[in-house]
Amino acid sequence: MNIKALFLSAAFTLAAITGASAAGNVASTSQHGSGNFSAIGQSGNGNFTGVGQVGRGNQSLSLQSGKGNLAATAQFGKNNQSVTDQSGKHNLSATVQFGKDNMADTTQTGKNNVSVTVQH
Numbered sequence: 001m002n003i004k005a006l007f008l009s010a011a012f013t014l015a016a017i018t019g020a021s022a023a024g025n026v027a028s029t030s031q032h033g034s035g036n037f038s039a040i041g042q043s044g045n046g047n048f049t050g051v052g053q054v055g056r057g058n059q060s061l062s063l064q065s066g067k068g069n070l071a072a073t074a075q076f077g078k079n080n081q082s083v084t085d086q087s088g089k090h091n092l093s094a095t096v097q098f099g100k101d102n103m104a105d106t107t108q109t110g111k112n113n114v115s116v117t118v119q120h
Helices: 003-018
Strands: 026-034 037-045 048-056 059-067 070-078 081-089 092-100 103-111 114-119
Touching: 026 037, 037 048, 048 059, 059 070, 070 081, 081 092, 092 103, 103 114
Parallel strands: 026 048, 037 059, 048 070, 059 081, 070 092, 081 103, 092 114
Antiparallel strands: none
């Protein structure tokens, strides 16, 4: 899976559908190590995405559209991959990966959904 290509495709699609409008969204990424990649796309308002990566070769893609969604991803180790896609309102997704070669793919639509994924 090529996360960078997936992100570019999803980002262009999201921008085309939504007109790339956003208000009050927050995105934050912290990376330590080498070769880590994180991409975040948001539309709507009041969305929050936080990504933390420690290690090397970790990849994360987070996409949100709607209102009041929260996504958090933490990756510790090597070559972990995570994709989070949320649309709607007041959804919560948390993904935590330890070790190496883990893959998480979370999709939520609608409202008031909660997803928690822990891999090691």
